[in-house]
Amino acid sequence: MNEGLKGTEIVVKCLKEEKVKHLFGFPGGQLIPLYDQLYEETDIRSILVRHEQGAAHAADGYARASGDPGVCMATSGPGATNLITGLLNATMDSIPVVAFTAQVPTKAIGTDAFQEADTFGITMPITKHNFLVKSTDTLSWTIKGAFKIANTGRKGAVVIDLPNDVQQKRSKEYHHGEVKFAGYNPSIVPNPLQLKRIAQKLVEAERPLILAGGGVILANATEDLRILAEYLGAGVATTLMGKGAIPENHPLSLGMVGMHGRLGANKMINNCDVLLVIGCRFSDRTTGWGLESFAPDAIKIHCDIDSSELNKNIPVDFPLVGDANLVIRDLIKFIKKYEDVKKDTNIWRKRVNQLHSMCEECETVKPNGSKLTPEIIIKTINNFLDDNAIVTTEVGQNQMFAAHYYITKKPRQFISSGGLGTMGFGFPAAIGAKVAKPESQVLDIAGDGSFLMVCQELATAMSEDIPVVVAVLNNSFLGMVRQWQELFWDKRYAGTKLGTIPDFVKLAESFGAYGERVEKASDIEKALKNAFDSGIVSVLDFKIESETNILPMIPPGGRVDEMIGVGRCRHK
Amino acid sequence: MSTQIISVLVEDEAGSLTRMSGMFSRRGINIHSLTVSPSEKEGMSRMTIVTTGDEREIEKVEKQLNKLIEVVKVNILDKNTSVVRDLCLLKVYADKENRAEVIEIANAFKSNIVDISIRTITLEITADPLDIDRFVETMKNFGIKELFRTGVTAISRDVEKKSGG
Ligand SMILES: Cc1ncc(C[n+]2csc(CCOP(=O)(O)OP(=O)(O)O)c2C)c(N)n1
Numbered sequence: 001m002n003e004g005l006k007g008t009e010i011v012v013k014c015l016k017e018e019k020v021k022h023l024f025g026f027p028g029g030q031l032i033p034l035y036d037q038l039y040e041e042t043d044i045r046s047i048l049v050r051h052e053q054g055a056a057h058a059a060d061g062y063a064r065a066s067g068d069p070g071v072c073m074a075t076s077g078p079g080a081t082n083l084i085t086g087l088l089n090a091t092m093d094s095i096p097v098v099a100f101t102a103q104v105p106t107k108a109i110g111t112d113a114f115q116e117a118d119t120f121g122i123t124m125p126i127t128k129h130n131f132l133v134k135s136t137d138t139l140s141w142t143i144k145g146a147f148k149i150a151n152t153g154r155k156g157a158v159v160i161d162l163p164n165d166v167q168q169k170r171s172k173e174y175h176h177g178e179v180k181f182a183g184y185n186p187s188i189v190p191n192p193l194q195l196k197r198i199a200q201k202l203v204e205a206e207r208p209l210i211l212a213g214g215g216v217i218l219a220n221a222t223e224d225l226r227i228l229a230e231y232l233g234a235g236v237a238t239t240l241m242g243k244g245a246i247p248e249n250h251p252l253s254l255g256m257v258g259m260h261g262r263l264g265a266n267k268m269i270n271n272c273d274v275l276l277v278i279g280c281r282f283s284d285r286t287t288g289w290g291l292e293s294f295a296p297d298a299i300k301i302h303c304d305i306d307s308s309e310l311n312k313n314i315p316v317d318f319p320l321v322g323d324a325n326l327v328i329r330d331l332i333k334f335i336k337k338y339e340d341v342k343k344d345t346n347i348w349r350k351r352v353n354q355l356h357s358m359c360e361e362c363e364t365v366k367p368n369g370s371k372l373t374p375e376i377i378i379k380t381i382n383n384f385l386d387d388n389a390i391v392t393t394e395v396g397q398n399q400m401f402a403a404h405y406y407i408t409k410k411p412r413q414f415i416s417s418g419g420l421g422t423m424g425f426g427f428p429a430a431i432g433a434k435v436a437k438p439e440s441q442v443l444d445i446a447g448d449g450s451f452l453m454v455c456q457e458l459a460t461a462m463s464e465d466i467p468v469v470v471a472v473l474n475n476s477f478l479g480m481v482r483q484w485q486e487l488f489w490d491k492r493y494a495g496t497k498l499g500t501i502p503d504f505v506k507l508a509e510s511f512g513a514y515g516e517r518v519e520k521a522s523d524i525e526k527a528l529k530n531a532f533d534s535g536i537v538s539v540l541d542f543k544i545e546s547e548t549n550i551l552p553m554i555p556p557g558g559r560v561d562e563m564i565g566v567g568r569c570r571h572k
Numbered sequence: 573m574s575t576q577i578i579s580v581l582v583e584d585e586a587g588s589l590t591r592m593s594g595m596f597s598r599r600g601i602n603i604h605s606l607t608v609s610p611s612e613k614e615g616m617s618r619m620t621i622v623t624t625g626d627e628r629e630i631e632k633v634e635k636q637l638n639k640l641i642e643v644v645k646v647n648i649l650d651k652n653t654s655v656v657r658d659l660c661l662l663k664v665y666a667d668k669e670n671r672a673e674v675i676e677i678a679n680a681f682k683s684n685i686v687d688i689s690i691r692t693i694t695l696e697i698t699a700d701p702l703d704i705d706r707f708v709e710t711m712k713n714f715g716i717k718e719l720f721r722t723g724v725t726a727i728s729r730d731v732e733k734k735s736g737g
């Protein structure tokens with residue numbers, strides 16, 4: 001019985017082999033063995049969050065900022081169920097997260113024991129894959145398999161449910177080397193014939209447009225994407241998840257498309273003759289509705305690592321399965337061969353520049369006296385932060401203001417909840433990002449409603465010394481829902497008024513954090529400086545008008561080229 | 573919309589059946605029948621799923637199934653080149669007066685009598701599901717007391733290549 005490694009020793013050994021340095025977690029009865037194992041561990045830092053949802057989001061933010069899997073852990077029952085939102089959030093945005101959940105001892109499973117939950121059953125539909133480990137003998141195989149699944153192919157969250165006795169028993173079984181699954185082969189080489197056809201279409205195109213999704217960033221293919229775009233003279237629009245796939249100050253960058261995208265970018269979708277879509281799943285927030293009117297005249301090319309995304313939402317002319325990295329690299333190779341047949345794309349380039357500058361112009365908001373507007377706040381943040389800074393967002397108007405106005409210059413520096421749209425993601429994700437990149441400035445562009453959902457993590461940031469800055473765009477409303485009520489529901493503000501509770505400055509101070517209220521545009525920069533200089537987690541309470549809207553937008557049911565609220569867009 | 577038979581080879585892992593059926597319900601796809609049995613490969617099971625959908629929908633199902641880690645192979649069976657079978661156990665009311673008639677019809681459908689009581693006959697039939705449908709329809713005339721069907725299982729025929737001449 002005393003032979004081999006204890007289950008928890010196996011966990012730690014595997015974590016080290018996977019080069020895990022940080023764990024975000026929260027303990028409980030069934031998780032005591034693993035916590036105990038980590039107690040004297042110096043190579044792995046265990047960060048105590050104040051709510052398990054924070055652990056999942058922090059692991060997610062860590063993964064997005066670093067490119068390495070994020071790891072979190074929670075106890076059985078309520079601990080595991082508190083992780084759920086965070087796990088689905090990661091899976092929907094294809095972010096590699098590995099979660100350890102404790103479980104009641106194997107003998108007690110099925111008895112409705114104290115804090116027993118069917119974590120395996122509950123997490124099955126919201127993760128990429130999950131495991132219930134029934135014996136310490138299979139533990140190392142499972143953990144290595146979990147990391148492989150989470151971090152290869154189309155990435156996602158993987159849960160490992162660990163019964164208490166599996167953590168404590170000893171086993172001599174230890175899996176060395178790679179874990180193989182008969183039905184899982186994530187490394188797909190793009191089909192060269194299809195690549196050649198696609199390259200030909202791109203070279204022949206007069207008005208090529210690239211739509212880059214989060215897949216380009218996840219595949220670390222952004223540098224090659226820029227090269228490809230420059231070769232083709234193609235404009236590059238991105239989805240929310242694709243922000244940072246091309247420097248947004250690049251002349252070919254058109255910004256974000258979709259429901260709250262830029263007018264120019266949305267127009268271009270229906271203007272181009274060849275649309276190359278890479279690492280994007282055509283979410284309805286990207287395409288709008290009336291799918292037959294999405295780029296109706298364009299030859300559509302769709303490259304994605306997940307074959308089930310091809311022809312799922314939008315039928316395309318040229319589907320191609322493959323990692324964005326390989327696809328783009330090979331496309332460049334093929335296109336180089338066509339150098340001499342290169343068309344004159346000057347007219348199109350001009351049009352790209354024109355559309356680009358048209359939004360630029362609009363977005364160069366001049367300070368309107370001392371009025372504090374989201375535009376001015378985010379523009380000031382733009383100028384204040386350095387080139388390595390990471391911005392996260394909450395969900396709502398704050399997120400869309402950030403997506404619209406924050407100029408992202410590098411990949412993995414704009415972190416936002418796309419698929420799930422989870423309020424309360426941004427702050428714990430910022431904590432995770434700061435842990436991954438301690439040298440970078442990290443700032444969460446937040447809404448008052450969202451931040452309140454996770455503000456307890458101020459305690460985590462204080463006690464673990466993780467100095468991130470939360471910029472609350474405080475409109476005293478659940479602003480985005482209020483905006484819909486204003487525009488589409490007769491201004492009946494049911495359930496959206498938050499009022500001025502709490503006092504965010506005092507809230508911050510009660511945690512020992514830095515807090516400051518900002519009411520004038522001229523004070524924004526000073527406040528940002530104070531916050532970053534404080535060296536501790538900070539909350540800036542920007543008092544903005546209650547009834548500002550983020551416009552233009554595609555109304556629910558509208559098509560990609562039917563934006564409303566374009567009144568102030570000068571070049572309609 | 574037509575009936576489709578999907579044959580799936582899966583690794584025997586706890587939960588793989590739930591994962592499969594969960595995928596169908598999550599994507600809003602109906603399952604008519606689902607059978608699970610051992611396969612010729614050790615550690616792997618074969619699931620036969622009958623569903624309805626057009627070509628595009630079935631292609632989506634195939635891709636979603638392939639995405640599941642435990643799924644090793646997915647085959648959409650062509651009904652023209654496959655042997656399709658369903659097993660039905662049926663208890664029908666039959667007394668002195670109509671017992672002979674029930675037996676006669678049962679024989680015509682090549683079904684076996686597996687039990688007889690004073691008021692019922694229990695029949696067993698293994699056939700193409702459409703034949704079973706017709707059998708059941710006919711037996712309804714006598715009144716069906718209980719009906720069990722196993723669900724469809726199917727296997728593709730090996731198409732012999734004609735030797736060239
Ligand atoms: C967890 C969660 N609950 C509800 C929603 C629906 N929702 C979307 S935006 C929004 C309002 C967000 O309010 P706030 O954080 O103050 O941001 P604002 O829109 O005011 O900038 C709500 C309730 C959501 N996205 N996430």
Ligand SMILES: [Mg+2]
Nearest residue numbers: 447448477479
């Ligand atoms: Mg708000």
